[in-house]
Amino acid sequence: MSEMPELQTKSRPWQWPLEWWYDEKFWRDVASRAVAGIIVVFVGYAVAVASGLLGFPNPRKVVAVFLVWTACCAVLIALVMVSRKIIAMVQRRAMTTWTSRALLTVWALIYFLLLVTLVTFSVSLSKSAYNYF
Secondary structure (H helix, E strand, C coil), rough: CCCCCCCCCCCCCCHHEEEEEEEEHHHHHHHHHHHHHHHHHHHHHHHHHCCCCCCCHHHHHHHHHHHHHHHHHHHHHHHHHHHHHHHHHHHHHHCCCHHHHHHHHHHHHHHHHHHHHHHHHHHHHHHHHHHCC
């Protein structure tokens, strides 16, 4: 009972982002690195507050900023799920290569604009929420 080695086909560099988009291992890696980064920032901030380098913020401001970023992350997750469904729909249909590339390019542009808008909105809303409380 020997295992058959999988044939690895070489993909072109411009196909890598689409392959990463569907790879569950890639998303697990992104999530684990994001959580690790958040933990490092939180521990560093706690050490800075404990040592007196930074003052302790108003809890209401912290909660407001946290809620804004949580809502923005939820919208970002929804965007990722919708874009994966759109890409799968485009790939399922029997379209010419030009048509599918055009649709994917338009969706990528819309997705990028939504992402930039979301980040800009979340930063400005965080500042507003922080200054309000």
